[in-house]
Every structure is written in C-alpha cells, then in structure tokens.
Amino acid sequence: MRTMSDTVVVGLDIGGTSTRAAAVTLDGVRLGTGRAGGGNPTSHGAERAAGELLAALRAALTGVDPGRVRAGTIGLAGAGRLLADPQGRAAFDRAWSDAGLRCPYAVHGDALVAYASGTASPDGTVLIAGTGAIAAQVHELRLDRVADGHGWLLGDAGSGFWLGREAVRRLLSDLDRGQRPGDLTGPVLAELTGSPAVADPSRATVDAVVQVVTRRPPVELARLAPLVVTAARAGEPVATALVAEAATLLVESAGRIRPAGATDPVVLGGGLLTGDTPLADAVRAELARRWPDAPLHAAGDGAAAAAWLAARDLPGVTDPAALHARLVPAAT
Amino acid sequence: MRTMSDTVVVGLDIGGTSTRAAAVTLDGVRLGTGRAGGGNPTSHGAERAAGELLAALRAALTGVDPGRVRAGTIGLAGAGRLLADPQGRAAFDRAWSDAGLRCPYAVHGDALVAYASGTASPDGTVLIAGTGAIAAQVHELRLDRVADGHGWLLGDAGSGFWLGREAVRRLLSDLDRGQRPGDLTGPVLAELTGSPAVADPSRATVDAVVQVVTRRPPVELARLAPLVVTAARAGEPVATALVAEAATLLVESAGRIRPAGATDPVVLGGGLLTGDTPLADAVRAELARRWPDAPLHAAGDGAAAAAWLAARDLPGVTDPAALHARLVPAAT
Numbered sequence: 001m002r003t004m005s006d007t008v009v010v011g012l013d014i015g016g017t018s019t020r021a022a023a024v025t026l027d028g029v030r031l032g033t034g035r036a037g038g039g040n041p042t043s044h045g046a047e048r049a050a051g052e053l054l055a056a057l058r059a060a061l062t063g064v065d066p067g068r069v070r071a072g073t074i075g076l077a078g079a080g081r082l083l084a085d086p087q088g089r090a091a092f093d094r095a096w097s098d099a100g101l102r103c104p105y106a107v108h109g110d111a112l113v114a115y116a117s118g119t120a121s122p123d124g125t126v127l128i129a130g131t132g133a134i135a136a137q138v139h140e141l142r143l144d145r146v147a148d149g150h151g152w153l154l155g156d157a158g159s160g161f162w163l164g165r166e167a168v169r170r171l172l173s174d175l176d177r178g179q180r181p182g183d184l185t186g187p188v189l190a191e192l193t194g195s196p197a198v199a200d201p202s203r204a205t206v207d208a209v210v211q212v213v214t215r216r217p218p219v220e221l222a223r224l225a226p227l228v229v230t231a232a233r234a235g236e237p238v239a240t241a242l243v244a245e246a247a248t249l250l251v252e253s254a255g256r257i258r259p260a261g262a263t264d265p266v267v268l269g270g271g272l273l274t275g276d277t278p279l280a281d282a283v284r285a286e287l288a289r290r291w292p293d294a295p296l297h298a299a300g301d302g303a304a305a306a307a308w309l310a311a312r313d314l315p316g317v318t319d320p321a322a323l324h325a326r327l328v329p330a331a332t
Numbered sequence: 333m334r335t336m337s338d339t340v341v342v343g344l345d346i347g348g349t350s351t352r353a354a355a356v357t358l359d360g361v362r363l364g365t366g367r368a369g370g371g372n373p374t375s376h377g378a379e380r381a382a383g384e385l386l387a388a389l390r391a392a393l394t395g396v397d398p399g400r401v402r403a404g405t406i407g408l409a410g411a412g413r414l415l416a417d418p419q420g421r422a423a424f425d426r427a428w429s430d431a432g433l434r435c436p437y438a439v440h441g442d443a444l445v446a447y448a449s450g451t452a453s454p455d456g457t458v459l460i461a462g463t464g465a466i467a468a469q470v471h472e473l474r475l476d477r478v479a480d481g482h483g484w485l486l487g488d489a490g491s492g493f494w495l496g497r498e499a500v501r502r503l504l505s506d507l508d509r510g511q512r513p514g515d516l517t518g519p520v521l522a523e524l525t526g527s528p529a530v531a532d533p534s535r536a537t538v539d540a541v542v543q544v545v546t547r548r549p550p551v552e553l554a555r556l557a558p559l560v561v562t563a564a565r566a567g568e569p570v571a572t573a574l575v576a577e578a579a580t581l582l583v584e585s586a587g588r589i590r591p592a593g594a595t596d597p598v599v600l601g602g603g604l605l606t607g608d609t610p611l612a613d614a615v616r617a618e619l620a621r622r623w624p625d626a627p628l629h630a631a632g633d634g635a636a637a638a639a640w641l642a643a644r645d646l647p648g649v650t651d652p653a654a655l656h657a658r659l660v661p662a663a664t
Contacts, residue, residue: 168486172487294575
C-alpha cells in the first residue's frame with residue numbers, strides 16, 4: 001500500500017525571469033527544489049521554456065526516484081497559448097519525459113498558481129501587480145473571470161509599468177515648468193540620464209529623457225517603480241500620491257469581477273504586492289474598506305502551490321486544506 | 333520704387349498629412365496657393381519632405397515671376413531637427429532654388445506658425461491638440477517655453493491619441509465587467525473588430541480588441557478620437573467625461589508655461605481644437621475660467637501665417653498687425 005510519504009508530487013512555477021520547481025511528499029517533506037532561467041513560452045519560445053523546465057525539474061528531482069512522482073502541475077503565464085500550440089506542448093511533453101517522469105501533468109495560468117500559493121480556498125480573488133497587473137476570480141480552483149492584464153498600452157493600471165511611466169510624466173511636468181526635479185523626479189532623472197544632479201530643467205533635458213525612454217521597450221519603464229516605492233516609503237508627496245492612485249486602480253480592476261460583499265479570500269501577488277511595500281499597504285487598506293470581511297493573503301511559494309494543485313486530485317486525498325497547510329509554506 | 337503690390341512673399345505649412353503653400357503680395361492679394369502631400373522630415377525623411385515642398389511651391393507660384401518673391405517662411409514640425417541636419421537643410425535649399433526662388437527663407441516650428449495664424453500679437457500661448465498635444469509660449473514671435481509634446485508614450489495628454497486610448501480602456505472595462513458595450517464603447521468595438529454589434533462580452537472579445545490595437549502603431553489609436561467627439565456631442569456620459577478630462581489635461585499643460593493672470597492671447601490649434609468640437613468648447617471654457625482676460629483665437633491658414641512671418645521683417649513694413657489683417661484670413 002502506498003503511504004503519504006511514498007507519494008511524491010512536483011510543482012513548477014514558470015515566470016518571465018525564473019523557473020522554480022519543487023518535489024514534495026504528500027506528508028509535506030520537501031525532497032528537492034530547483035531553479036532555472038525565465039521560461040515564459042510567449043516571450044521566450046516554447047523550446048527555451050521547455051529547456052528551463054527540464055533544468056529546474058532535474059534539480060528538484062536530484063536523488064529522487066522519478067517513478068515515485070504521481071502527479072505534476074506547471075503554472076505559467078500564457079498557459080492557454082501553450083495548450084493551443086501542438087509544438088509547444090510537444091516540447092513540454094519531451095522535457096517532462098526527459099526528466100524521467102511518467103505521470104501526467106496539468107498546465108495552469110500563473111495567476112491560479114499565485115492564488116493557490118496564498119490560500120486553499122477553492123473560491124476567491126487574486127490581484128497581481130508586478131511589471132503588469134491583472135485580477136482574476138477563482139472558482140473551484142480554476143481561473144474564471146479576468147480583469148485587466150491588457151498590457152502596458154491599454155491596461156496594467158497600477159502596475160510597475162504604470163508607476164514608472166507616471167513618475168517620468170511627473171518629471172517631465174517639473175521640467176516643462178522650469179522647476180528643478182524633486183525627491184522622486186530627481187532620482188528618476190538620474191536613473192534615466194545617468195547624471196546625478198541636473199541643474200538645467202531645459203528643453204534639452206526634456207528631449208534627453210523622452211529619447212532615453214522611447215529608445216527602450218516601453219515595458220522597461222517598470223524598472224523605475226522601485227524608485228517610486230522608495231520615495232513613497234520616505235513620505236515623498238508625489239510618490240505617495242502615485243502609490244495611492246495605483247492602489248485605487250488595482251482595487252478598481254478587482255472590483256470589475258469581484259462581487260460587492262464577497263467574503264472569500266483575496267490573494268495579493270506580484271513583486272509590488274507581496275513585499276512590505278507602501279503599495280501593498282495601500283491595496284490592503286482599500287481592499288479591507290471595500291470587502292471588510294474578506295481574508296487577505298500574500299502569494300507565497302508558487303512551486304509548492306503548483307505541487308499542491310497536482311496533489312489534491314490524487315486518490316486518497318480527502319482534506320485538501322490540510323494538505324495545503326503541509327505543502328505550502330504560509331507567506332503571511 | 334517697389335510697391336506693396338510688387339512685393340511677394342511665400343509661406344509654407346508642412347504637416348504630417350499635407351503641405352500647403354501660399355504666395356501673397358504685401359497688400360494682401362493672394363497670387364496662388366499650392367497643396368502637396370505630407371512632408372514632415374522627421375517621419376518622412378528630408379528628401380521626401382523637400383519634394384512635397386517643391387510641389388506645393390510650384391503650384392503656388394504658377395504664373396508668378398519668382399523674382400518678385402522677397403522672402404519666405406517654412407513652418408514644420410521638427411524644425412530644429414531639420415536645421416541641425418546638413419543633408420536635410422541642403423535638400424530644402426535645393427527645392428527652394430528649383431522653384432526659382434533666390435530670396436532667403438526661414439524655418440520655424442509648426443506651433444509658431446499655428447500661433448501666428450490666429451493672432452498678430454508677438455506674445456501669447458498656443459495650445460494644439462490633434463493626434464498629439466503640445467502647448468508653447470510665444471515671445472516676440474519665437475517659440476519660447478514648451479509643455480508636453482512628449483509623444484504618446486509619455487505625454488500627449490488630452491490629445492486624439494489620448495482620447496482614443498481612453499475610449500478603448502473604457503471598452504475593456506465594460507468587457508471585463510461582463511457588460512455589453514455602451515453608446516461610446518460599442519462603436520469603438522465595432523470600429524476595431526469590424527463587427528457592428530457584439531453580444532459577447534467575453535475574454536475572447538477582450539483578447540481580440542487588445543490584439544487589434546497592439547498590432548498597429550500605437551498612434552493609430554488617435555483614429556478613434558472622432559468617435560469620442562461624436563458621442564460627446566450626443567451627450568453620451570462616458571465620452572462627455574473623457575472630453576472634460578482631456579480639456580483639463582490640455583489646459584494643465586498650458587498652465588505649466590503660461591503665467592497666472594496672463595492677458596495675452598491664446599491660440600487653439602490642431603484638428604480637435606479648431607473645429608466646432610465639444611473638446612474645443614470645453615477647452616475654451618476652462619481657459620476663460622483660468623485666464624478670464626485673455627483673448628481666445630482659433631488657428632487658421634498656416635501657409636498665410638508663414639507668409640506673414642516672412643513679410644513682417646521686410647524693409648518698409650511698419651505695421652505688422654495691419655499686415656496680418658491683410659494677409660491672414662481670420663479663422664474666428
């Protein structure tokens with residue numbers, strides 16, 4: 001008879017900058033973890049994503065008999081596109097089998113995995129703000145309705161991209177007015193132009209800023225978001241106002257899909273909402289105002305959550321919440 | 333002795349979609365006009381711009397002895413870049429001389445020419461909203477300080493691009509909420525997807541909208557601005573709110589450079605502010621509130637204004653305002 005400690009599940013969380021894998025037993029012993037490079041199949045191509053998948057899997061399975069693995073789940077952005085692409089799916093199948101795995105695996109969106117890393121509740125909302133921003137309703141542990149996630153040109157309201165772009169807009173407004181940049185816009189100017197202090201709020205400086213930004217991919221504006229977070233933490237008024245506006249926009253996106261009066265949990269994910277940031281604080285406060293009875297959780301270990309998603313459908317699993325408590329480290 | 337009717341000046345207004353030329357005598361007789369294709373040297377290259385310049389010039393000078401032309405002015409977007417580019421400048425010199433002209437010519441920014449098409453006052457403000465948006469202070473008929481004009485990624489607040497993008501954002505918000513598009517967002521959806529009525533506010537519709545928009549150059553979002561103007565004219569609430577917000581943003585840009593209490597004129601230029609549009613009405617109302625003693629003018633005939641800018645420095649011109657009244661047709 002197979003016991004909880006015999007049965008192994010693997011979970012993978014494939015992000016744009018890193019891929020993480022975890023191999024765990026059903027009684028919660030972590031047998032191995034693996035980490036590899038970014039593997040988003042939409043941006044990197046499915047072949048490369050599959051290569052990172054294999055590297056992370058092999059690391060997590062070091063010293064583990066792959067025959068013990070009964071199930072696996074892969075969470076990634078663009079899951080739908082991968083599943084619709086026979087070549088991409090074949091590349092993932094090959095990586096899976098090259099790792100020695102014979103069990104089936106499921107593919108889910110990264111938003112579902114982020115959600116499951118914060119709660120075992122089958123129904124709730126996940127709100128993610130990193131480079132981009134998206135909110136999704138989860139129903140019976142499937143992604144249901146989605147709000148935003150429309151990309152930087154049309155959406156990502158309140159995201160890192162949004163914060164960075166707005167910071168540059170405030171800088172350009174200072175320069176247009178002939179004012180010296182302030183405690184947020186000064187560091188933004190220094191970051192963009194490499195000059196630590198510019199005493200010249202002239203059109204030449206304006207042109208230099210616009211040129212630096214427009215020469216790069218627009219999404220790189222998200223790199224300026226930490227400057228806004230840092231300035232807001234120090235109480236700088238422009239950054240504080242931007243963070244408040246971003247929080248309003250993010251919660252507005254969630255409100256497009258989350259019913260008024262909902263009491264199921266909200267999970268906060270993405271670099272801007274999982275850390276101890278002023279934006280996370282502002283979003284939590286606004287969520288608590290709008291849905292006072294909803295538990296708030298931070299997203300945690302995505303690979304472990306993916307492993308839990310794989311495990312909960314196995315025969316003999318009767319208490320998925322208890323399994324979640326064993327498998328997924330609490331983030332907050 | 334040379335008389336007012338002997339002396340001819342030429343003016344050119346080179347825009348992104350058309351080039352216009354005018355040949356006028358100092359007593360206000362229009363000897364000819366010419367029109368050619370768009371000639372912005374930044375977007376089309378200086379050689380092509382010079383070709384359009386020559387075509388428009390030749391049309392305007394049909395039947396006119398080019399030896400009678402004493403001065404000329406060319407207004408164009410990106411004037412500074414042309415002047416800094418020896419090859420571009422040489423191409424313009426050649427076109428000028430190929431048209432048979434021996435007099436010198438000056439090159440000014442299109443914003444100055446738009447300003448001069450609305451007023452003869454040497455000092456004032458010009459506020460332009462078309463595809464993009466820019467405000468500039470004019471001092472002694474030279475462009476002085478500039479606000480916005482930062483392009484669609486970082487600026488153009490309140491422009492046609494801005495209106496179009498915000499209309500799509502409102503559409504995506506409707507779709508995220510599972511609502512059928514309204515009287516503004518419905519036509520926007522139809523324009524983007526070609527389907528006159530979509531009863532399916534699903535994620536597939538969302539994806540189709542995002543894909544259509546992101547496949548095109550972002551600036552093409554400005555093509556949706558007329559839908560906003562039309563809906564606002566009909567009193568549609570979302571469009572009305574967008575127009576009000578655009579007006580606030582445009583006047584805020586002007587306020588970055590125009591002093592409080594200024595009483596010199598404001599000239600409104602660009603397709604969104606020269607026509608009888610709800611945005612023009614809203615901007616005029618907001619300008620009148622903020623600068624109650626400032627005359628407001630609409631930009632008019634740019635080629636005639638360029639001719640006036642050329643003429644006013646000629647020997648014997650003692651009353652530039654009277655000359656303006658003769659040469660530049662009043663727009664409003």
